[in-house]
Amino acid sequence: MEIPYTVDTRADTGLNNVKLGIWLFLASEVMLFGGLFSSYVLLRVGAEPGTWPQGAEILSVPLATFNTVVLISSSMTMVMAWASLKLRDLFKYRLYMGATVALALIFLIVKVFEYADKFSHQLYPSESTFLGIYFLITGLHGLHIVGGVVVNSYFLLPGVKMWHTAPERFTNRIEAAGLYWHFVDLVWIFLFPVLYLL
Amino acid sequence: MIGIQYAFTALLFMSLGFTLMIIMRWQLAFPGQPIPYIGGWFGDANAPGGIMLPEFYNQLGAMHGTIMVFLGVVPLAVGGFGNYVVPLQIGAPDMAFPRLNMASYWVYFLGGVVMLVSFFVPGGAANSGWTAYVPLAVIATQGQTWWLFGMACLITSSLLGAINFIVTIVQLRAPGLTWMRLPIFVWAQLVTAFLLLLAFPPLEAAAFLQLMDRLAGTSFFLSSGLVVSGQVLEVSGGGSALLWQHLFWFLGHPEVYVLILPAMGTVAEILANNTRKPLWGYRAMVYSMIFLGFMSFIVWAHHMWLTGMGTSISTFFQTTTMIISIPSVVILSALAVSLYGGSIRFTTPMLFALAFLPMFGIGGLTGLPLGLAASDIHLHDTLYVVGHFHYVVAPGTIFALFAGIYHWYPKVTGRKMNDLLGKIHFWGSLIFMNGIFWPMLIQGLAGMNRRMYDGGIGYQHVQDVLHWNNLMSFSAWGLALFQVFFIINFFRSIRNGEKTNDNPWKATTLEWQTPTPPPHGNFLSPPEVHRGPYEYSVPGAVTDFTPQGQRSQPGE
Numbered sequence: 001m002e003i004p005y006t007v008d009t010r011a012d013t014g015l016n017n018v019k020l021g022i023w024l025f026l027a028s029e030v031m032l033f034g035g036l037f038s039s040y041v042l043l044r045v046g047a048e049p050g051t052w053p054q055g056a057e058i059l060s061v062p063l064a065t066f067n068t069v070v071l072i073s074s075s076m077t078m079v080m081a082w083a084s085l086k087l088r089d090l091f092k093y094r095l096y097m098g099a100t101v102a103l104a105l106i107f108l109i110v111k112v113f114e115y116a117d118k119f120s121h122q123l124y125p126s127e128s129t130f131l132g133i134y135f136l137i138t139g140l141h142g143l144h145i146v147g148g149v150v151v152n153s154y155f156l157l158p159g160v161k162m163w164h165t166a167p168e169r170f171t172n173r174i175e176a177a178g179l180y181w182h183f184v185d186l187v188w189i190f191l192f193p194v195l196y197l198l
Numbered sequence: 199m200i201g202i203q204y205a206f207t208a209l210l211f212m213s214l215g216f217t218l219m220i221i222m223r224w225q226l227a228f229p230g231q232p233i234p235y236i237g238g239w240f241g242d243a244n245a246p247g248g249i250m251l252p253e254f255y256n257q258l259g260a261m262h263g264t265i266m267v268f269l270g271v272v273p274l275a276v277g278g279f280g281n282y283v284v285p286l287q288i289g290a291p292d293m294a295f296p297r298l299n300m301a302s303y304w305v306y307f308l309g310g311v312v313m314l315v316s317f318f319v320p321g322g323a324a325n326s327g328w329t330a331y332v333p334l335a336v337i338a339t340q341g342q343t344w345w346l347f348g349m350a351c352l353i354t355s356s357l358l359g360a361i362n363f364i365v366t367i368v369q370l371r372a373p374g375l376t377w378m379r380l381p382i383f384v385w386a387q388l389v390t391a392f393l394l395l396l397a398f399p400p401l402e403a404a405a406f407l408q409l410m411d412r413l414a415g416t417s418f419f420l421s422s423g424l425v426v427s428g429q430v431l432e433v434s435g436g437g438s439a440l441l442w443q444h445l446f447w448f449l450g451h452p453e454v455y456v457l458i459l460p461a462m463g464t465v466a467e468i469l470a471n472n473t474r475k476p477l478w479g480y481r482a483m484v485y486s487m488i489f490l491g492f493m494s495f496i497v498w499a500h501h502m503w504l505t506g507m508g509t510s511i512s513t514f515f516q517t518t519t520m521i522i523s524i525p526s527v528v529i530l531s532a533l534a535v536s537l538y539g540g541s542i543r544f545t546t547p548m549l550f551a552l553a554f555l556p557m558f559g560i561g562g563l564t565g566l567p568l569g570l571a572a573s574d575i576h577l578h579d580t581l582y583v584v585g586h587f588h589y590v591v592a593p594g595t596i597f598a599l600f601a602g603i604y605h606w607y608p609k610v611t612g613r614k615m616n617d618l619l620g621k622i623h624f625w626g627s628l629i630f631m632n633g634i635f636w637p638m639l640i641q642g643l644a645g646m647n648r649r650m651y652d653g654g655i656g657y658q659h660v661q662d663v664l665h666w667n668n669l670m671s672f673s674a675w676g677l678a679l680f681q682v683f684f685i686i687n688f689f690r691s692i693r694n695g696e697k698t699n700d701n702p703w704k705a706t707t708l709e710w711q712t713p714t715p716p717p718h719g720n721f722l723s724p725p726e727v728h729r730g731p732y733e734y735s736v737p738g739a740v741t742d743f744t745p746q747g748q749r750s751q752p753g754e
Contacts (some may be wrong), residue, residue, distance in 0.1 A: 003291055004369075036403045048436065143423050
């Protein structure tokens with residue numbers, strides 16, 4: 001017996017295994033970042049009045065805004081990559097997937113400059129609880145971006161072989177990778193106002 | 199196959215966790231005396247001259263809890279039984295993601311190795327309790343850092359496993375196996391998987407925060423002006439110790455149900471099979487389990503009555519805590535009523551399953567005074583608490599796990615475990631389990647604190663109950679002795695046990711309708727389900743059991 005519904009959808013649930021799996025994974029990710037954001041709220045509410053800085057005093061809002069645009073664009077190219085596969089256009093898929101990876105790398109490079117700038121001003125996580133939680137949440141988010149880059153690069157280069165043997169399965173994989181990528185994007189959408197603007 | 203790997207590794211870790219406790223009990227019964235025979239093995243850093251140091255005692259305590267919960271019971275109940283039995287019971291060829299399953303096992307294994315290695319780093323293993331309360335855990339020796347990394351591995355493993363379980367149960371049920379035809383065990387595993395999926399990530403977040411505190415010098419959990427060994431800590435301050443407790447118990451309470459639900463599921467399977475009649479109140483049990491799962495996310499602060507959260511928060515959590523006891527009572531009552539009018543077969547698995555009912559009952563009922571903020575003021579942090587949760591987990595869950603091992607052993611090996619050895623194991627375990635945990639309730643009511651290195655000898659008000667320490671320790675060692683019967687039985691039966699057919703217990707659920715051991719792909723032909731899970735003693739049927747996969751019965 002083969003494992004069923006790896007590619008096809010099950011009639012009564014309307015899902016294939018991968019899609020349900022990735023949604024469950026994202027649910028756990030919501031709880032992970034939810035735990036950290038809740039900690040942020042509790043720490044900030046519990047801080048001595050006047051000790052919690054405004055994000056913009058320390059962090060660079062223009063850089064973060066630029067990064068927000070970069071990340072949202074990458075989400076769009078990711079959708080286009082999946083849509084291109086649905087239209088059976090492998091060339092466009094490569095184009096859009098390449099753009100997604102490139103945009104993610106730009107995001108990371110900007111982030112590295114931001115971090116380096118903080119360190120050069122002796123602003124380490126140990127400096128204040130605000131900086132601690134800033135480095136922790138953005139760092140964890142950055143690791144998620146790195147993970148996305150690794151997965152997407154795999155699907156761009158060696159993993160694309162599957163397109164020729166099992167196109168539908170490959171398309172499903174890109175859809176799942178896309179869901180993850182949109183989630184990482186969404187975390188940033190929350191993270192940007194909370195840390196930089198409030 | 200991975201289920202067997204999980205079960206075996208988990209059993210090894212359980213015996214290790216048990217051994218740690220055996221050593222601790224020496225110190226409690228005979229404080230300050232050298233540990234006999236093995237005292238010299240621990241080195242001068244832990245037990246100079248064989249006499250246990252307080253730091254070493256703390257390591258043993260913290261690691262006993264960690265190993266038993268995260269490396270023993272959960273991997274055995276979920277990773278072991280769940281992995282092996284669930285795909286069989288739902289008629290699936292395998293778990294939905296076999297490679298993810300493998301990954302989850304190896305990450306768990308890595309977490310276990312990290313925990314073991316931590317015993318040999320300077321300062322020894324984690325020694326701040328299995329709850330790793332801050333600020334103590336932040337300033338503890340480096341074993342705590344290892345503990346956090348180990349926990350991160352175990353959490354990741356549980357998450358991967360949980361995703362796999364849910365997808366498997368939702369997607370891979372055989373044709374005809376509707377939700378209300380699922381065996382209770384599968385329902386229990388499904389709810390458990392959701393708890394693991396949603397409750398563990400906040401602990402991972404908490405572990406990251408504590409790692410930052412320990413390694414990057416942040417002070418998420420350190421308040422300003424904290425004095426350690428007469429020195430004010432040089433940290434930025436402004437953190438909150440309470441935050442850790444909230445994050446920890448947000449996992450910690452659902453974790454309790456992760457420990458108990460698979461046990462209830464196992465017991466339900468075995469009860470139905472050995473009373474030869476359908477479970478009473480199947481639907482009520484299913485709905486209770488789901489309700490239990492939801493409620494378990496909003497009761498966590500009942501572990502924190504004495505932290506000064508404020509009375510309105512206490513009132514809220516006290517109310518939810520009382521509400522969550524209702525579904526447990528429903529399930530336990532349904533199981534008890536299921537016995538009524540049955541012609542019970544007193545097999546070894548049935549004995550363990552039967553003992554689960556009163557033992558878990560004691561565990562549950564002793565929890566009520568702890569769930570009420572007023573009575574908890576007296577009982578908090580006493581041995582009463584230790585007695586309470588051990589009744590739930592040790593003679594409760596672990597008995598159910600033993601029952602499961604005896605019950606499903608013939609499925610895995612094609613041979614039964616020896617019944618006489620099994621019964622000796624059962625009676626010895628039952629008596630000595632109570633010998634350990636009942637006196638804890640008495641000592642706790644007398645106000646004896648837990649986690650005391652000298653067993654309470656230095657406290658005037660507990661002198662009257664101190665003598666129980668001896669009985670408890672000898673019971674612990676007696677319990678160890680009776681596990682020898684289990685170990686011998688377990689290994690001997692692989693080769694020498696009584697050979698059985700594919701369905702030795704005359705059971706109805708699908709796992710008994712495949713060859714033993716199940717081949718690759720589990721079933722020879724895709725199974726179909728035509729009836730509910732517990733059709734025992736159907737009037738007019740030829741046999742007293744009608745398997746789920748059977749199309750129709752003569753006379754039907």
